Amino acid sequence: MAEIKSAVKRWEEMDNDVLVKVFKELNMIELAPVSRVCRSWRLACSDPWLWNVLDLGHLKSNFIPTRASPYIWVDDRSDRTLTKLLRIAMALSRGNITSLIFHFNLYMKDDHLSYIAERCPHLKRLVLPAWNRITKTGICQAIHRWQELESLTMPSIAHPPYIMEEIGRSCKNFSSLKVMGTFDVQFASTIASHLPKLKILSVRCSILTKEALLFILDCMDHLEVLNISHCLLLENLTPLGRKHIIRELDQTILGKVSRLREFYHCMSQSCTTCQRMTTDEGLMRWYRYEDWFWRQDEVSSLSLGQDYGKLFDEGCLNLGFRN
Known part of the structure; x- marks a missing residue:
């Protein structure tokens, strides 16, 4: 014995x-x-x-939409819980996190972002599809610290120049961008001006203007991969701004995309994702659908795992109630 x-x-x-x-x-x-x-x-x-990847994509805030800026209200319990979890993660990871993923309904503040930026100096990939409560100063200060940043998933914003300018100035190896929302010619011109060496761009499930698409194809000489799958592609018909939905890519576009290494598009009426885009009038209501749905991308380097739904069979873990 x-x-x-x-x-x-x-x-x-x-x-x-x-x-x-x-x-x-x-x-x-x-x-x-x-x-x-x-x-x-x-x-x-x-x-x-x-700790190479910290995936908090299963965490949501307890939030209520509002009509005034920042158009979202989050209760104190959600903020306290997020702060606690970040402290644990940052203490255990010891600065080794290179990829950081947040849920599109997790609304952090400048304090949270600053805390992360100080403790993740080698971050290369950030998935942050919502930043209603993050200020211009907050996001720019964080990006300034992340000089090794290579990839960003972000929402569309009304005035994108400041964020693209900071990335172009601070992140010399930046090469991959995903925009979730609306992508117009202003956004396209901003990217061309400040990120001329961008290699991968995904605007899937976004409102995309033909003018913006052509601008990107004409001006982004280093672009290798483009994803416009399930986009609501619009074309101006009159000087007054009346728009027409394009149902099929014309030869002008097809001729320009032929130089790309990879090009993804889907405009099929039988496609479930395209149907959802039409139902939501171009502004995808991600909360209506499977919780792994927002994580998908046809570009493999931007996808967050297609079997994610199987990993969390009991659904999302909320930092409060599910809205």
């Missing part, structure tokens, strides 16, 4: 590599209590292999 007991290891005596492989199967919410079990478990929970 003594020999048998001596051959059995206690949990805290397990090999670190084994613990890391086990903990890799846990999400950040589950890692938090595990890291407090003992010193060896906390050391394993801080292994860089666990």
Whole structure:
């Protein structure tokens, strides 16, 4: 019996590599209590292999839409919970996070973003589809710290020059952009001016003007990959701004996209995603659909995992109630 007991290891005596492989199967919410079990478990929970990607895409804020800027109200409990989770993640990750993913209905503040920016100095990819509560100063200061940033998923904004200018100035390796919302000629010209070496652009499920599309194809010489799948493609018919929905790409567009390495488009009436875009009049109501739906992209480097719905069979974890 003594020999048998001596051959059995206690949990805290397990090999670190084994613990890391086990903990890799846990999400950040589950890692938090595990890291407090003992010193060896906390050391394993801080292994860089666990923290290359911090995916908080299953967290939502408890929010209510409003008519006044910032057009969203978030309760204090959501903010406190998010702050707590970020503190745990930043403490365990020890600056090793290179990819950071947030849900499109998680509305952080400047304080949250600044806290992350200070503790993720090597961030290369940011998925932040909502920033109603983040100010111009807040986002620019964060981007200034992320000089290694290569990829950004963002919402459309009314006045995009400042954010693109900061990326162009601070992030010399930036090459990939995804815009979720409306993409007009102002947005296109801003990208061309400040991110002339952009290689990958996705505006899937957005309102896209033909003028903006042609501008990108004419001016972005370094562009290699373009995704306009499921877009509501509009064309001005009159000087007064009356617009027409384009149902099929013409030869002018097809001729210009032929130089690209990859080009994705879908305008099929039988496509479920295109049908949803039509129903939502071009402004996709992501909250109406499967919670993994917003994470998809035809461009593999921009997709956040097609089996995401299987990972969270019980639905999203809210920082309050589900709206």
